[in-house]
Amino acid sequence: MEKLKETLSKTKKLFIPIEQLFSRGQSEEEILDELFELLILADVGVATSQKIINDLKEKARKSHQSDLKTLLKRELIEILSARPSTVQETFPAVWLLVGVNGGGKTTSAAKLAYKYQSQGRKVMLAAADTFRAAAQEQLALWGKKLNLPVIQGQPGADPASVVYDALQSFQAKNYDLLIIDTAGRLHTYANLMAELEKIKKVISREIPGAPQEILLVLDSTIGQNAIVQAKEFNRFSGLTGVFLTKLDGTARGGSVLAVVEELQLPIKFIGLGETEKDIMEFEPEAFVEALLS
Ligand code: GDP
Numbered sequence: 001m002e003k004l005k006e007t008l009s010k011t012k013k014l015f016i017p018i019e020q021l022f023s024r025g026q027s028e029e030e031i032l033d034e035l036f037e038l039l040i041l042a043d044v045g046v047a048t049s050q051k052i053i054n055d056l057k058e059k060a061r062k063s064h065q066s067d068l069k070t071l072l073k074r075e076l077i078e079i080l081s082a083r084p085s086t087v088q089e090t091f092p093a094v095w096l097l098v099g100v101n102g103g104g105k106t107t108s109a110a111k112l113a114y115k116y117q118s119q120g121r122k123v124m125l126a127a128a129d130t131f132r133a134a135a136q137e138q139l140a141l142w143g144k145k146l147n148l149p150v151i152q153g154q155p156g157a158d159p160a161s162v163v164y165d166a167l168q169s170f171q172a173k174n175y176d177l178l179i180i181d182t183a184g185r186l187h188t189y190a191n192l193m194a195e196l197e198k199i200k201k202v203i204s205r206e207i208p209g210a211p212q213e214i215l216l217v218l219d220s221t222i223g224q225n226a227i228v229q230a231k232e233f234n235r236f237s238g239l240t241g242v243f244l245t246k247l248d249g250t251a252r253g254g255s256v257l258a259v260v261e262e263l264q265l266p267i268k269f270i271g272l273g274e275t276e277k278d279i280m281e282f283e284p285e286a287f288v289e290a291l292l293s
Helices: 002-007 009-021 028-041 046-063 068-080 105-118 133-146 159-172 189-206 225-233 255-263 284-291
Strands: 093-098 123-127 177-181 213-219 241-245 267-271 279-281
Touching: 002 009, 002 284, 009 028, 009 284, 028 046, 028 068, 046 068, 046 255, 068 255, 068 284, 093 105, 093 189, 105 123, 105 133, 105 177, 105 213, 105 241, 105 267, 105 279, 123 133, 123 159, 159 177, 159 189, 213 225, 213 267, 225 255, 241 255, 255 267
Parallel strands: 093 177, 093 213, 123 177, 213 241, 241 267
Antiparallel strands: 267 279
C-alpha cells in the first residue's frame, strides 16, 4: 500500500482538491459542479467524469446519503471493478503482449516473467517483433538477467513463424508460461491487427485454449491519448485486459478510470518503475484508497 501511495503521489496531488471539496460545507450541487471540473483536470476524461457525477446524484438521492466522499469512493471502486481484474493463473499458459512501441511491452514482459519465475514457474520469453532488432536485443538482455530462455527469429522473419518455434520449444521442454512480446508498429494499424490475428491463430491451433491472456500494454503518462490508442487495438479480437505502465512519476493516473470505463477492459497489472520488480496486480480498492485516503 505504501509503495502504491508513493507511486501515485503525483496523481494524488490532483485528487487533494477533490478531498478538500467535501469539507467546505457547500451545497451538493456546488460540490458536484466543482467535482466535475476537478475530475477533468485529473485526466479522468469528459465521458467518465460525467458518468461519475450522474451516478453520484442518483446514489445520493436514492440512499439519502449526504456523505458524498464515501459515495465517490464507492463509485470509483465500482467503475474499476466493472470487469474482473483476476489474472488467468492456470498453467501451462501462453500470454501475448500487444501495444504501441515505447509503451513498455518489453519491460512488462520481463516483469511478468520475473513475477512468475519468483513463484517457481518455468517461464520462457519470445520476441515476435522481428522488425526492430533493438526490441529483440532488449528482450534477450532481460532473458540473460533473469536467466530464462528467449526465442528469437531472424531479422525480418515472419513473426508468426517465430511464435510457432517458441510454442514447439515451450511444449517440448514442459514450461509453465510463455510470454510473447509483439511488434508495436507496422505501416498501418490494419496490417498490425492482421499480423496479431495471425499470431493468435497459430497459438490457438497449436495449443487449444491459448492464449489465456492477451494484454494491451498502455502507457499511463499519455493520459487520454492512451484511450485513443487502445481503441485502435480494441479492433483486435480477444484482449483480456490492460497492463498499465509508468504509473510512477505521472500525474495522469486518473486516466485509469477512463481506460476501464470507456474500453470496458479490466486493468490486470500496473507498472511502477523500470526494474523487473516494479509490477503489481491491480486492485481497485487499494487503488482508490491510495488516491482518496
Ligand atoms: P516497448 O517499445 O513497448 O517494448 O517499450 P519498452 O519496454 O522498451 O519501454 C520503453 C521505456 O519505458 C523504457 O525506457 C522502459 O524502461 C520504460 N518503462 C517501461 N515500463 C515502465 C514503468 O512502469 N515505469 C517507468 N518509469 N518506466 C517504464
